[in-house]
Amino acid sequence: MAATERRVPLSAGFDLDKPLYTISVASEILETHPRTLMMYEDLGLIEPYRTSTNRRRYSQRNVRKLQVIQQLTREKGVNLAGVKYILMLLQALKLNKVRPPDDLRIVYELYAEII
Numbered sequence: 001m002a003a004t005e006r007r008v009p010l011s012a013g014f015d016l017d018k019p020l021y022t023i024s025v026a027s028e029i030l031e032t033h034p035r036t037l038m039m040y041e042d043l044g045l046i047e048p049y050r051t052s053t054n055r056r057r058y059s060q061r062n063v064r065k066l067q068v069i070q071q072l073t074r075e076k077g078v079n080l081a082g083v084k085y086i087l088m089l090l091q092a093l094k095l096n097k098v099r100p101p102d103d104l105r106i107v108y109e110l111y112a113e114i115i
Contacts (some may be wrong), residue, residue, distance in 0.1 A: 016064075016114060019049035019057030026058040030066055037066070043080055045069055045087070061114045068111045076107070091115050 100108035
């Protein structure tokens with residue numbers, strides 16, 4: 001299943017930053033191993049909320065960002081160092097109201113919803 005098929009539509013009253021999902025639930029949603037999510041955190045690509053007992057909690061914004069990361073790595077063949085720079089580029093494109101290249105349009109649209 002493609003990342004765009006799994007995403008939940010944004011709704012006006014939904015808090016994208018509410019820490020809802022444990023690492024096991026987030027990894028199940030994303031169809032990946034929990035260790036992969038830990039690696040993304042170690043690389044600074046994602047920063048889940050931490051409870052008072054230091055357990056990770058992922059928000060809907062985190063999950064959507066992880067879907068963007070997956071699309072870049074799995075479908076575009078980008079390594080994680082490249083992902084970091086592409087995410088920064090996408091933020092700059094949105095800030096400056098510049099159209100992304102056609103190859104990155106879907107990724108941009110996914111990421112632009114949450115940045």
